[in-house]
Amino acid sequence: MSTLDIDFYTWITPNGLKVSIALEEFGLPYRAHTIDITRGDQFTPSYLAINPGAKIPAIVDHGTGMTLTESSAILIYLADKTGRFLAKDGPSRYRAFEWLIWQTGNFGPTIGHAHHFLTYHAGKAPFAEELFAKDTQRLYRTLDAALRDRRYLSDDYSIADIAIWPWVSRFERHKIDLNDYPEVRRWYLDIAKRDAVQRGYRVPVITGEIPVP
Known part of the structure; x- marks a missing residue:
């Protein structure tokens, strides 16, 4: 290639x-x-x-x-x-798909709205701020529970972890204290140490270091 x-x-x-x-x-x-x-x-x-x-x-x-x-x-x-x-077959493959779709359909859109209302337009729509703040917290509780008994979301490190991690890296923008979600914090910091993650975080331009809670 x-x-x-x-x-x-x-x-x-x-x-x-x-x-x-x-x-x-x-x-x-x-x-x-x-x-x-x-x-x-x-x-x-x-x-x-x-x-x-x-x-x-x-x-x-x-x-x-x-x-x-x-x-x-x-x-x-x-x-x-x-x-x-990504596992070629079996439960691990479908578990990765489950969390990939969860990020695409739940975590990402909700956090995107949280960024809009809680950071970029704070104070302009109190109802929306409360709605998306609460739903963001619910999703973090979901993720925390999923990681309680496992290192990664689908047995081994997979595209599910790769998909979700960059959204969690914006925790400051959606007003989340990762210390309130210890399993997510542990998972987030573990992945942040990976050389490939650190390189990818700087593409296409460097915006700063990976946030550390």
């Missing part, structure tokens, strides 16, 4: 970090392209040709001819491509 086989289009959001961390974990050569969504790069004709939905991330795998959007779909594709971080 050449260093140009995978083009990766991304920005410094949790969904972008999911894929940058995954690419580093899988050891796949790639070229990162910065799509600065604060400047509207996602609406340029060249990027819309890759993803008409005008969202990041996206990949183009020139080795297989595959263009993919949606971060969780990309994680599944990369796991199947490499045969790593």
Whole structure:
């Protein structure tokens, strides 16, 4: 595989970090392209040709001819491509899918709203602030309970952990004290030590060190 086989289009959001961390974990050569969504790069004709939905991330795998959007779909594709971080069959595979879908359908959207109302527009919508603060706490309790008897979410380290970790790394923005969720804190700090996670956290630009509770 050449260093140009995978083009990766991304920005410094949790969904972008999911894929940058995954690419580093899988050891796949790639070229990162910065799509600065604060400047509207996602609406340029060249990027819309890759993803008409005008969202990041996206990949183009020139080795297989595959263009993919949606971060969780990309994680599944990369796991199947490499045969790593996703069991080939059995309960562990479906447990990873369960938590991957939980992140996509529950954790990510709720936390995204929490960021909006609790950090970026604090004081403007008290009802929404209370709603999303409480639901964020509920989801953290769910995650904490799931990690009580296991190191990772699906037996071994998997794309489920890779998907959820970048969202937890924004705990300050959704007003969560990780010390209130000791299993999540333990899991978060364990993953934060991984070299590939530290490299992926700096793609496409360095915004600072990984937050430490």
